[in-house]
Amino acid sequence: MKAAELFHKYPLTDNTWDEMYNEESVRLHYQNVYETLSNIPADELIKKEELAKSLFMSQGITFTVYSSGEGIEKIFPFDIIPRIITGSEWSFIEKGIKQRLLALNLFLKDVYHQQFILKDGIVPVDLIYSCPHYLREMQGVNVPHDIYIHIAGIDLIRDNDGTFYVLEDNLRTPSGVSYMIENREITKRIFPDLLPQNHVRPVTQYPNILYKNLMALSHRQVSSPNVVMLTPGIFNSAYFEHTTLARLMGIELVEGRDLVVENQKVYMKTTAGLQQVDVIYRRVDDEFLDPLVFNPDSVLGVSGVLSAYRKGNVAIVNAVGNGVADDKAIYVYVPEMIRYYLNEEPILKNVPTYQLGKADERDHVLKNISKMVVKKTNGSGGYGMLMGHAATDQEINDYKQEILKDPRQFIAQPVISLSNAPCYVNGKVQPRRIDLRPFALYGPDGIEIVPGGLTRVALKEGSLVVNSSQGGGSKDTWVLAE
Helix, strand or coil: CECHHHHHCCCCCCCCCECCEECCEECHHHHHHHHHHHCCEHHHHHHHHHHHHHHHHHCCCEEEEEECCEEEEEECCEEEEEEEECHHHHHHHHHHHHHHHHHHHHHHHHHCCCCHHHHCCCCCHHHHHCCCCCCHHHCCCCCHHHCCCCEEEEEEEECCCCCEEEEEEECCCCCCHHHHHHHHHHHHHHCCCHHHHCCECCCCCHHHHHHHHHHCCCCCCCCCCCEEEECCCCCCCCHHHHHHHHHHHCCEEECHHHEEEECCEEEEEECCEEEECCEEEECCCHHHCCCCCCCCCCCCCCCCHHHHHHHCCCEEECCCCCHHHHCHHHHCCHHHHHHHHHCCCCCCEECCCEECCCHHHHHHHHHCHHHEEEEECCCCCCCCCEEHHHCCHHHHHHHHHHHHHCHHHEEEEECCCCCEEEEEECCEEEEEEECEECEEEEECCEEEECCCCEEEEECCCCCCCCCHHHCCEEEEEEEECC
16 A cells, blocks of 8 residues: 555644645645655555654653653654745744844843833833843843843744744743754655755754854853853753754763862863863753852752853853743733834734733633633743643633732633644554744854754644643654755
């Protein structure tokens, strides 16, 4: 049996944008892939899926699910059918993300310095000061080149009319880029001819661009600045990513115990003695970064590192205190930031969002909660969400009580259908919901976005939650050359 029969049985979902199909026909940019896959024997698809799994297993491409306090390491699920984006679609996405990052970066500089946007009443003062990730320790601190957001992962979804929306901004320690790179490598192995035949733009330049940007942040005028990646260690859910990026950039992967601060300078312990560190690409959250300033019980960070940072003796990527800009309650104001700082209309739209700290919006949400997705403003990984349409009455009542305890810490959005893409699941080609996380790198020479990103897939039938921690997987993301 040819795989064409599997595609012929593919069911379209009502009122949902399908990435491959336009009503009953295959979209033009998917034609080549569709024809190639359709002519493959069905059992050959099974072999390719098994090869992909074995490659992920042998290379240790994993993530960690935290359940009942225990870390369970799993192979990252990978779907073999690529997600394809046209050159014109990508151009639109790229412009929108660059505009958004420029405004968000200006917001961070402003909120930690003159605070014009607060004084002019564009963003409420109390929203900033009630944000747990607004750090007064960063007030008045100048960062190299005025860049706060060196690395961003902007989550995009597509509604039923094909419009792209920004779901959230990840501006602290965004993860997932290693899976983007590894997905492409796996695709090269299982479909070696498809990529060149379809003129797919490469993603392998990401580590080189990031390394170049990191080197440019050094305060010392030396030919080879010392750049390190600070990881929380092997038990972190993204440890595979930390090791992968450090290896691809050729930099040292260090833990907090490997670094020491002396005379407000950071040094790495080596067998040849202490070696000064110029740039730290940290994957440790703010609250654990410096036990002398934040969490005194942290063993993940480096005592005194914030003092060295404030003094300008070391650069930290991303900047400390960025969380105030990706708080989900602040997300509501990003379109206004774009108008305020850039005097432009937003290119990418926000998903309509209700702030539960506002009484009228809270009342509306509580009355219509079965049609809403409710999130904690500083939650991540899909944890702590309420999917109103799929929740029981008891779950809804319990969640309402949590909201009423501290409404500011919650936002709500109408259920967005998310676009479908064909996935090879259990020997069948089936529709599954997807999102897209492109990765943007902001350096002294401007913003560069690798053409692609991480397409996350809700592998559970009917699910709208794409997070790997909630049973999601990923696809290789192709951006076609013009």
